[in-house]
Amino acid sequence: MGASVAYHLARRGLTDVVLVERENMLATGSTGRNAGGVRHQFSNEANIRLSIESIGLLECFADEVGYPIDFHQDGYLFLLSSPSSVATFRQNAALQRSLGVDVEWLDAEGAARLVPGMDASGVLGATYCRRDGIADPHGVTTGFAKAAQALGVAIERGVEVTGIRLESDRVAGVETTHGRIDTRSVVNAAGPWARRIGAMAGAEVPVDPIRRHIFIAAHPEQIRGTSGSGEAPPFPSSHIMVIDFETTFYFHREGAGLLFGMGERGETPTFDTTVQWDYLPQVIEVAVTRLPTLADASISHAWAGLYEMTADGNPIIGPAHGIEGLYLINGFSGHGFQHSPAAGRLLADVIAGRDPQFDLTPFAAGRFVTGAVSGERYVV
Numbered sequence: 001m002g003a004s005v006a007y008h009l010a011r012r013g014l015t016d017v018v019l020v021e022r023e024n025m026l027a028t029g030s031t032g033r034n035a036g037g038v039r040h041q042f043s044n045e046a047n048i049r050l051s052i053e054s055i056g057l058l059e060c061f062a063d064e065v066g067y068p069i070d071f072h073q074d075g076y077l078f079l080l081s082s083p084s085s086v087a088t089f090r091q092n093a094a095l096q097r098s099l100g101v102d103v104e105w106l107d108a109e110g111a112a113r114l115v116p117g118m119d120a121s122g123v124l125g126a127t128y129c130r131r132d133g134i135a136d137p138h139g140v141t142t143g144f145a146k147a148a149q150a151l152g153v154a155i156e157r158g159v160e161v162t163g164i165r166l167e168s169d170r171v172a173g174v175e176t177t178h179g180r181i182d183t184r185s186v187v188n189a190a191g192p193w194a195r196r197i198g199a200m201a202g203a204e205v206p207v208d209p210i211r212r213h214i215f216i217a218a219h220p221e222q223i224r225g226t227s228g229s230g231e232a233p234p235f236p237s238s239h240i241m242v243i244d245f246e247t248t249f250y251f252h253r254e255g256a257g258l259l260f261g262m263g264e265r266g267e268t269p270t271f272d273t274t275v276q277w278d279y280l281p282q283v284i285e286v287a288v289t290r291l292p293t294l295a296d297a298s299i300s301h302a303w304a305g306l307y308e309m310t311a312d313g314n315p316i317i318g319p320a321h322g323i324e325g326l327y328l329i330n331g332f333s334g335h336g337f338q339h340s341p342a343a344g345r346l347l348a349d350v351i352a353g354r355d356p357q358f359d360l361t362p363f364a365a366g367r368f369v370t371g372a373v374s375g376e377r378y379v380v
């Protein structure tokens, strides 16, 4: 988010910008730990609009921003196994189509044909959008950052923000481990740590860190070194992202292996990203029902990252409530990587005093007080 905002500000001629990152590298927070998924398929109209704009930029990223992002548009397939999910997805597919998204409705056989080796038992329906896909989060972040830098933005790595200085209720500067930066405008792009940065200015930013795991499986044939000759059905050859909506088990091809994960129940906020290996058997129990070949696979590695959750699953984009000069781009609730191109553009327009040509009401910071708008239902 920080790199995208910096890029879009610079494109608007606002180049007196410093991007401050406490780690020695960019994209080591949530961005460096995500599944790379990019989809049009959301339940909330504002999120579908974010996707349309973001995917438009990702499709021409190398030409427009100047960096490769390894974007595979092999589609997202949602599998639905309950009548209520079928009803919800039918309604939302109609909404997506009304906005120009080409989303298909499939039966179980149609879904199974897209993913060789997948068991579609119990599937009552599925949605598929072929322009959805998988991109490289490091590439997108680096692309935005390098292009912003080329336009004059400064990037300070290994520098931690320790405080925000106010004069009355207005931002006056930022305290860092490398000294003070005087400024009238601060963007909180701290991902799962957004609440802490907000608190430095006395602003409530209702974003909680929730741990999510990703596992990588190596195909048994890779392990045996007998590529192509074993009995187990292969992992999908395309990069299609499959989401079993009822269980939230999801997977996609990653290199020669398979990336998979599943939402965890009873989660409580934590900044701890230690891998909980005792969670793996629960995931595998579900996983093998959809992808039996996983029973013979070996898990080559795993990591955990943090979702940055809001109460309604929608982000906060715009000015903070009550603190002039503080802007928020937080709480993307597990789908922020893909929305960073549009979200950064929107906030840059707001800061530059331009009309973003987008109804930001569903993303307003004040909505948690008024409770006036509906959120996102497709949080995986």
Ligand SMILES: Cc1cc2nc3c(=O)[nH]c(=O)nc-3n(C[C@H](O)[C@H](O)[C@H](O)COP(=O)(O)OP(=O)(O)OC[C@H]3O[C@@H](n4cnc5c(N)ncnc54)[C@H](O)[C@@H]3O)c2cc1C
Binding pocket: 001, 002, 020, 021, 022, 023, 026, 027, 028, 029, 030, 031, 032, 033, 034, 035, 036, 037, 038, 159, 160, 161, 162, 189, 190, 191, 192, 193, 212, 213, 214, 261, 304, 305, 306, 307, 308, 329, 330, 332, 333, 334, 335, 336, 337, 338, 339
């Ligand atoms: C397991 C997992 C899977 C996911 N899958 C997807 C997916 O398929 N598709 C998708 O779109 N999204 C996905 N997401 C969500 C996505 O990763 C996030 O929404 C997105 O990366 C948020 O970006 P960000 O820039 O806001 O946060 P981050 O990438 O976390 O960046 C925040 C940065 O702020 C820095 N920072 C924090 N505090 C300070 C400080 N005091 N001083 C200086 N720097 C500071 C951090 O070091 C960090 O680099 C997934 C997330 C996880 C955990």
